[in-house]
Amino acid sequence: MSAKVVDQTNYEPKIIMFACNWCAYAGLDLAGTSRLTYPANITVVRTMCSGRIDPSFVVKALTDGADGVLIGMCNYGDCHYINGNYKAMKRFLFLQKMLDDFGIERARVRIEGISASEALKAKRVITELVEELRRLGPLKIEEE
Amino acid sequence: MKEKPKAAFYWCSTCGGCEESVVDLAEKILDVVAAIDIVFWPVALDFKLEDVESLKDKEIAVCFINGAIRTSEDVHVSKLLRQKSQLIVAYGSCSHLGGIPGLANFWNKESIFQKVYKEAPTIQDETPILPQEETEINGLTLTLPKFFNTVRRLDEVIDVDYYIPGCAPNPDLLLEAVQLILSGNLPPKGSILSPNRNMCEDCPLERKEEKIQLQSFFRPFEIIPEPGRCLLEQGIICLGPVTRVGCGALCMKVSMPCRGCYGPTDGVQDMGTKFASALASIVDIDDDQQFMKLIASIPNYSGLVYMFSLPSSYFKRKNMEAVKNE
Secondary structure (H helix, E strand, O other): OOOOOOOOOOOOOOEEEEEEOOOHHHHHHHHHHOOOOOOOOEEEEEEOOHHHOOHHHHHHHHHOOOOEEEEEEOOOOOOOOOOHHHHHHHHHHHHHHHHHHOOOOHHHEEEEEOOOOOHHHHHHHHHHHHHHHHHHOOOOOOOO | OOOOOEEEEEEOEOOOHHHHHHHOOOOHHHHHHHHOEEEEOOOOOOOOHHHHHOOOOOOEEEEEEEOEEEEHHHHHHHHHHHHHEEEEEEEOHHHHOOOHHHHHHHOOHHHHHHHHHHHOOOOOOOOOOOOOOEEEEOOEEEEOOOEEEEEEOHHHOOOOOEEEOOOOOOHHHHHHHHHHHHHOOOOOOOOEOOOOOEHHHHOOOEOOOOOOOEOOOEOOOOOOOOOOEOOHHHOEOOOHHHOEOOOOOHHHHOOOOOOOOOOOOOOOOOHHHHHHHHHHOOEOOOOHHHHHHHHHOOOOHHHHHOOOOHHHOOOOOOOHHHHHHO
16 A cells, blocks of 8 residues: 555545534534634534444444544433533543554544534634544555 | 265364364265265365365355465355356355464464564574475475454355354354254345344343343352352453354353454454443442552453454454554
């Protein structure tokens, strides 16, 4: 495989965001109604709870063409289902360990607590991740 | 007399345990031989590749191939057998999921050759010799098969009709498969010829607590497990929750944890991430720092959960390029 040549002008990172219904998704909704602008690189998948987000969803997204994945959960103590976000965080920590083993940069997958009122934080996190992915370049999965 | 259906056995990159499991049929192998004619079985019978080449297309009724795809020879013979056989059965974990040889996907050809032929201690103090695909000796050319960078499953190279999982497969599964094929009452193509149920359903060990709440993990040699009690509940990592039945829970019967050789149940492709999901929810530590310490206490988590299934995981192999760039 040839060395990574990042075309900064044409490369647009693709990001899949898994957002829980009660906090992160509502936070994004608030960003929309507040007319905040954030990069259009994200595609949001809504789940009822971040505890539903299996590490296999994230890995499947990455192998199917996403350059990065963002998991939006409630802040600790805020979970609508009491402890779903704690589970999401534990799964994420396992996933980070696995990403290391597979030679995928940790920075491509990020987890953040975004409450329903944190539209500005949603904007900031998405912008930061897009910038980070621009720096890292497209995700290439070695096949052979 | 009516001609008996022809069968063939072949090994790709494998340890030979699958061949052993065929022999493990014991006296039942006589029933198998009475019903079918074995035309190719490199490990046990003296047939050559030319014998297979001389057969007509689709002349072999069923061919059992075990072992992962590691070299160009594996690909060549698999393709030849596909051409000559009506049915191909991927036999054993290696051809079904990639198996133990598939763990080599955490490295690549370069790093494996480096370790094996250059760094490994040797009694010969000479410059290391790397295997070459072609060598000239006395005007003759000797050849070796090409060694691939990545270990693949059998179905990534040829079309596979059925799968018999296990490392090594339970001989009863082979007998059932042979009977099924002889009866002509075939299941849908691509079926795994082992029940689609979860290991915990068949496991003889019992859970004592309502909810598993772990504070620490143990390796099997670190504690003496309580007999008859769920191993996961005692902190020994057991892959039963993501594994398919068929083996008869042999490991758990002797208090050894399941390592997932039968692969996942239908609908799950990647065992490791599913198991991470399951394992995370039974750990009773809410502090992230402490949880990270707990994860770090597992030596080689990915090697453990993908022990038999790395080439069938989503990533299939380690991204060597990304590591270089860091």
